[in-house]
Amino acid sequence: MMAETIPGAAAPAGAVRVGRRVGRRAGLHVGRHGGRSAGARRSRGGTGWAAFGFIAPAWLYVAAFYVYPLAANVRMSFQDYTVTSFFTGRAPFVGWRNYEAVWQDPAFAATVANTVLFTVGSLLFQFGAGLALAVFFQRRFPLGGLLRSLLLVPWLLPLVVSGTAWRWIMETDSGVLNQALMQVHLIDRPIPWLASTSVSLLSVTLVNIWVGVPFNMVILYGGLQGIPAHLYEAAALDGAGAWRRFRHITLPLLRPVTAVVLTLGLIYTLKVFDVIMVLTQGGPADSSQTLTTFAYDLSFQRLTFGHGAVVGNLLIVVAVVFAFVYLRATRDGEGRAAA
């Protein structure tokens, strides 16, 4: 939720935990649960098919609201959709021409590069800061729990709202960021954070890092709580210092959680839309355009839905690849934990 989640952006911590539980259930203890459920079924004298009525609406929902838009998007990518298509209902099939057009679009290559920089930069620093905060909040100190839960507040606000606050902070002339940096003489003249082609990508990445830190902290904090304290005590008895304990106990045992956080983070970062739209609309001159905002621009600003659908398909492919990485990571994680 977690970011687009909540925000859209971000799905809450529960989602990950639940997802992992479901993954484990589906993957590892099938035998045990399967046996029990067969017994339960017999005792009730019915079959799973009689109960199907309860999940049938959900299946219809999946078909209408996930499968259909997905299929529509794939079909649109081979059609010439224009404004008139919406009046006449006609959109001729044009083969791979939309794909060629997107490939040759002057903004495409830069957009892919921006997306990679934005995603890698966001993930790296969200994870680093999130881990540092998670380790910090493991200490016991007065108000620790309260401060930790208050850190989640930015994550629960609509991204449009916090993005708007950042837009005001990053204003070139009257924004507090430039004013404060000038007061302490770090810069001589205001930096056009959102108005310059050379810093706009950095600015939206910084804000997106701020958005994602709480999510990373929550999940990693949960992971840290799961590491048995006696391992640290034993290592300390053997004379291992704080850094070596972190390096040889925390990091390896945190690996399954790390895999989950990073893959989920990647999927959410690819979807980031609100933050960039509010701050820069992908500009100036496409300098902070990512694939998601590019797809929006092609479909809903230039009204070339076929082209937007092509970029959408590209995003699907990337998301599906990492979705499978995520599902595998959760299974491996559970396997290791169970072993």
Add this chain to the structure above:
Amino acid sequence: MTAVRRYATTAAGLLILAVMLFPLYWMVNASLLPSTELVGSEPAWLPVHATFEGYRNALSSQGGHLLTSLYVSLGTVAATLLIAVPAAYGLAQLRAAGGRLLVFALLIAQMIPGIVMANGLYVAADALHLINSPLALVLADSTLSVPFAVLILHAFMRTVPAEVREAAAIDGATRLRTLVSIILPVSRNAVITAGLFSFLFAWADFLFGVTLTSRDERAPITVGIYRFIGAHMSDWNSVMATGVMASVPVAVLLVVAQRYVAAGVTAGSVKD
């Protein structure tokens, strides 16, 4: 740790919190400052000459968007629970056929990029003449929350012992009756959690709002703010007042329902 070190750690924690929450403070601060103090070359750290002018402007121009968001979000909660509660019951208690595949489909569905959904849903909404209809927004927003709601309710309902349901069946209750009068009350916390997050997702939605509404008066608050910045770039105190007002329902929900959120989330993660 000695007492001194513990308090030093608290001080460090407060500092971290102050840095992370600064943008929110800055939004509240700007919402109260008179326009003249917003354009000065020195930052005004405190709203000494506080004014509610920004809130008056915001309420008159954005009040309608707040209402739209409110009923779209409530509609989304209803739609989400209507789909998710029976599904979770079928999955967790009745072990419906094809259940595992459904869980898998929902896990994958969560990962479909929103812009792809927006493309497809726009074409469908256009064909059904639902552009600018709150119903289209409710249905589109529910795609953000249905997978999460099913998964969290499923996790919770699995912890309800089968004996509870079997006792009801022996007393002659139908499956539907058992769901409504036994399983739902027991799962209250999880239902509240699922509903709460559905509300938050819908309230925060921007992508579907901006793609599925073309007439300004039908737009939700997130789109209202977005277009408001575009039109009133210099009027920062009204823009920020709108932002604060858009945060109020979130803050209220978290304060009022915090207990349920915590209960629901831990129930979904600790028990097995």
